[in-house]
Amino acid sequence: MKKTVDLVVPCFNESDVLELFYSEVSKILDQCEGYNFHYIFVNDGSRDQTLDILRRFAAEDSRVRYVSFSRNFGKESAMLAGMKYSTAEYVGILDADLQHSPDLIPQMLAALDEGYDIAAARRVDRSGEGKVKSAFSRAFYKVINRMSDVDIAEGAQDFRIMRRPVVEAILSMPEYNRFSKGIFSWVGFRTKWFAHENRERAAGQSKWSFSKLFRYALDGIIGFSTVPLKVSLYVGVASSGIGVLYALYILIRTLLRGSDVPGYPSIICAIFFFGGLILCSLGIIGEYLARIYMEVKHRPAFLVAETNIIPEPAEKSEPAKG
Numbered sequence: 001m002k003k004t005v006d007l008v009v010p011c012f013n014e015s016d017v018l019e020l021f022y023s024e025v026s027k028i029l030d031q032c033e034g035y036n037f038h039y040i041f042v043n044d045g046s047r048d049q050t051l052d053i054l055r056r057f058a059a060e061d062s063r064v065r066y067v068s069f070s071r072n073f074g075k076e077s078a079m080l081a082g083m084k085y086s087t088a089e090y091v092g093i094l095d096a097d098l099q100h101s102p103d104l105i106p107q108m109l110a111a112l113d114e115g116y117d118i119a120a121a122r123r124v125d126r127s128g129e130g131k132v133k134s135a136f137s138r139a140f141y142k143v144i145n146r147m148s149d150v151d152i153a154e155g156a157q158d159f160r161i162m163r164r165p166v167v168e169a170i171l172s173m174p175e176y177n178r179f180s181k182g183i184f185s186w187v188g189f190r191t192k193w194f195a196h197e198n199r200e201r202a203a204g205q206s207k208w209s210f211s212k213l214f215r216y217a218l219d220g221i222i223g224f225s226t227v228p229l230k231v232s233l234y235v236g237v238a239s240s241g242i243g244v245l246y247a248l249y250i251l252i253r254t255l256l257r258g259s260d261v262p263g264y265p266s267i268i269c270a271i272f273f274f275g276g277l278i279l280c281s282l283g284i285i286g287e288y289l290a291r292i293y294m295e296v297k298h299r300p301a302f303l304v305a306e307t308n309i310i311p312e313p314a315e316k317s318e319p320a321k322g
Helices: 018-030 050-060 075-085 102-114 131-147 164-171 180-186 210-223 227-257 264-297
Strands: 003-011 035-043 064-069 090-093 118-123 156-163 191-196 304-307
Touching: 003 018, 003 075, 018 035, 018 050, 018 102, 035 050, 035 075, 050 064, 064 075, 075 090, 075 164, 090 102, 090 164, 102 118, 102 156, 102 191, 156 164, 156 180, 227 264
Parallel strands: 003 035, 003 090, 035 064, 118 191
Antiparallel strands: 064 304, 090 156, 118 156
16 A cells, blocks of 8 residues: 655745745656655745645645645645644655755655654754854854754755654644644654765745844744753843942942042943843843743634645644744
8 A cells, every 4th residue: 555645845835936836846746656646735924926836736636735824824734734734654744935946855865764753964064154144053053952842964955754643743843833843852752864965055035034044043042942041040140149249349449448429430340231131131131031022822823814725624723823
């Protein structure tokens, strides 16, 4: 009996590349014997012709399924929706821009057949990427691996194929603010990594600006570590200790030499220094409180406006952050 495979493809304004993606991936899938494939395209509120193209694909190819959101909810929600709507034994995730090499799909499937639970791509080449962006990316993995309990492989990508139990484990995590790289690592399971060289987008423009990547990194650190809160505590205690020692120094000097006229520059510097520490600590606490606030609202991760998948799942949404 052939094994079933669902390929989840998040799409946001990908009309320029969808035709090429579908053609290239279909050629790879046609060469994989012993599997029944289905696409699950997730239209993440695209403002171009993405949805029209997906409708046409579905009309021409029975393997094509699609889910279209009511608006843009973000890639994290798109991946979650695709996994939620999947029913296959193996579930894969890959981007529509062809930066994820579909040539690896046969090797990933073979790894799962060997007994691995996850076959995932790991980026080993950053050619073509800006030096600043590359430096920040490497620094992020070092920081998050030191600050959190999970070990996220450097260069780990969303591009992977997983067994059904892994997908169910991921779906059992109901948080609204989702950081999938951390979730993939947190659930564990046996993983086989595949080296993946950097590829340029086949068409269109990247949706990830530096500010979005920075925010994504911040979500990962806050979502999988409480160390920033502890740092605030430690810095506060250290600052208080310095303040007490300085007060004792002033007291002793005054007793020995008499009082001095306080210096205006030193006062201003102290105000700025300690004021900055207080605001920084409040900002860190505020980031955690904001996430608690969003979690307790229990808002859905996504709202589906249209789909050709029947029957639909009992729950159309899961808490997550887009």
